[in-house]
Amino acid sequence: MTLDLVVKGGTVVTAGTQADCDVGVAGETVVVLGRDLRGWREIDARGRYVLPGGVDVHVHLSPPVEPKPGVEVWCDDFYSGTLAALAGGVTTVGNMTFQREGETLRGALERDLAAARRDAVADYILHPVLMHPTDAALAEIPALAAEGHTSLKIFMVLDGFDGQVDAYLDAMRAAGRAGMLTLVHCEDGAVVRCACRELLAQARTATRWYPETRPVVSEAVAVERAIAFGEATGAPIYVVHLSSAEALERCRRARAAGRAVYVETRPLYLYLTRERFDEPDGAKYTGAPPLREHTDVQAIWHGLRAGEVQSVCSDHAPWTLAQKLDPALTATTTRQGVADLETLMPMLFSEGVVRGRISLARFVELTTTNVARLFGLYPTKGTIAVGSDADLVVWDPQARWTVRGASMHSRAGYSVYEGWEVQGRPVVTISRGQVVMEGGAVTAARGRGRWVRRGPTERL
Ligand SMILES: [Zn+2]
Known part of the structure; x- marks a missing residue:
C-alpha cells in the first residue's frame, strides 16, 4: 500500500x-x-x-475589547499568530477569548470562531474568559462544555474580582462538574493596587518600576487562594504563567496533598530576570507577573525537571516595539505581554534539552502531551x-x-x-x-x- x-x-x-x-x-x-x-x-x-506538533494553549490572537481608534490592542490576529505557531513547530493553539461588555460567553466564542475560521492556519481551541460572572453567564457553562469547550479562564487580578467572588466560585464549581479545567490568572488585585498606590506616592512612575507593582506576595497569596477555591468547589485548576519559587512551592504542596492543581510557566520566567527593567528599553520585557529573581528562575527549572510544572506555554500577547516603548506609558500602564509563539519550542529545546536541564521526553511532555491531556485533546493531539x-x-x-x-x-x-x-x-x-x-x-x-x-x- x-x-x-x-x-x-x-x-x-x-x-x-x-x-x-x-x-x-x-x-x-x-x-x-x-x-x-x-x-x-x-x-x-x-x-x-x-x-508531536506543539500544543500551546495560552495565546492572545483576538483583542479583549472592541478595537476602535485610540485603543491599542495586541498586534497579531489568528492569521499572523498561527503563522508564527507553525514556523515554531506549534500545530495547535489555545486562544483566550474575552467576554466583552454585554456579551454572552457563547457570543464571545462565536465571534472568535468566525475570525479563526477565516484566518487561522493552525488548529485551535478557545478558552472563554469569564469577565462578567452574571447568573446568565454561569448558566451557559454546562452547554459550552458539552459542545467541546472544556475550559474556563478567570482573572483574580481584576478590580471586580473580590466584589463578585461568590459568583466566580459558583462558576468554578459549575466548570468542574462539567469536566472543564479552570485556568486562573493568580495575582491578588488588592495587593497589586496597594503596591501601585505606594509607588505613585513615591513618584516612582517610570516603567522601570513595573516589577514593584506586582510583588511575589501578590502571586503567592493568589495561588494559595486559587488552590483553596479549587478544593472548596471540587474544580481542577490550572495556574497560568507561574513566575515565582514561592508560588510554585504552594502548588507543589497542594499537588503532594492530592489536589488537582496544574502549573504552567512561560518562557520569560525561564530565561530572563528583573534586572532587565533597568535597561533603557526595559519596558519591552513587561508581562504579568513581572520578571523575577535568579532564584525563581532556578526553582522553575527544577520544577520542570521534577514534574512540578506541567506545561510551558508562550502567553503570546504581542505588541510592536513602538507600542511597548510608548513614552506615555508608566509603571502602572505599561503594556503587558510579548511575542513568544515562534520561539517557544526552539528556546526550550536549546536552553533545556541541549544544556541538559530537561530530557527530550520531558520536553515533549511539557510542550505537547501534558497540555493535550489537560485540555481534553489527547490522543488526537499530543x-x-x-x-x-x-x-x-x-x-x-x-x-x-x-x-x-x-x-x-x-x-x-x-x-x-x-x-x-x-x-x-x-x-x-x-x-x-x-x-x-x-x-x-x-x-x-x-x-x-x-x-x-x-x-x-x-x-x-
Ligand atoms: Zn495570557
Whole structure:
C-alpha cells in the first residue's frame, strides 16, 4: 500500500517512547509506524527527531475589547499568530477569548470562531474568559462544555474580582462538574493596587518600576487562594504563567496533598530576570507577573525537571516595539505581554534539552502531551500514534541560528531574546497530514486551521 505521506528514518519521540522508524500518514491521520514504508510523498528525517506538533494553549490572537481608534490592542490576529505557531513547530493553539461588555460567553466564542475560521492556519481551541460572572453567564457553562469547550479562564487580578467572588466560585464549581479545567490568572488585585498606590506616592512612575507593582506576595497569596477555591468547589485548576519559587512551592504542596492543581510557566520566567527593567528599553520585557529573581528562575527549572510544572506555554500577547516603548506609558500602564509563539519550542529545546536541564521526553511532555491531556485533546493531539492526527514536527537538533524578531512571523517585529544563539529548530511542520512549513517558509493557506472539539479535562 502506498501512503499519502511518509516521514522516513527519523527518531520518533513521544512522552514515553523513542524509536527509529517511519511514520505513515493517510489523509489527516497517522496510520502506521514501521520500516520501509512507501508514500506518494516522502520526507527524509534521518538524523532528526520527529516530534508531536506543539500544543500551546495560552495565546492572545483576538483583542479583549472592541478595537476602535485610540485603543491599542495586541498586534497579531489568528492569521499572523498561527503563522508564527507553525514556523515554531506549534500545530495547535489555545486562544483566550474575552467576554466583552454585554456579551454572552457563547457570543464571545462565536465571534472568535468566525475570525479563526477565516484566518487561522493552525488548529485551535478557545478558552472563554469569564469577565462578567452574571447568573446568565454561569448558566451557559454546562452547554459550552458539552459542545467541546472544556475550559474556563478567570482573572483574580481584576478590580471586580473580590466584589463578585461568590459568583466566580459558583462558576468554578459549575466548570468542574462539567469536566472543564479552570485556568486562573493568580495575582491578588488588592495587593497589586496597594503596591501601585505606594509607588505613585513615591513618584516612582517610570516603567522601570513595573516589577514593584506586582510583588511575589501578590502571586503567592493568589495561588494559595486559587488552590483553596479549587478544593472548596471540587474544580481542577490550572495556574497560568507561574513566575515565582514561592508560588510554585504552594502548588507543589497542594499537588503532594492530592489536589488537582496544574502549573504552567512561560518562557520569560525561564530565561530572563528583573534586572532587565533597568535597561533603557526595559519596558519591552513587561508581562504579568513581572520578571523575577535568579532564584525563581532556578526553582522553575527544577520544577520542570521534577514534574512540578506541567506545561510551558508562550502567553503570546504581542505588541510592536513602538507600542511597548510608548513614552506615555508608566509603571502602572505599561503594556503587558510579548511575542513568544515562534520561539517557544526552539528556546526550550536549546536552553533545556541541549544544556541538559530537561530530557527530550520531558520536553515533549511539557510542550505537547501534558497540555493535550489537560485540555481534553489527547490522543488526537499530543502524541504520535496510530489514529492520532498527523501533527508532526521534523526537528533538526543540530541547527544553530540566531533569534531575529524582524525575520519572524509575528507582527511584533522584535523578540525579547534578540540575538540569542539557539541550537535546534523545526525544519518541517506537518498539520493533519499536510506539510505547512518547510525550511522556515510557511505555506499554509489562510483559513485551513480547524477548531478542535474537546473532551473533558484529564487528570495528570
Ligand atoms: Zn495570557
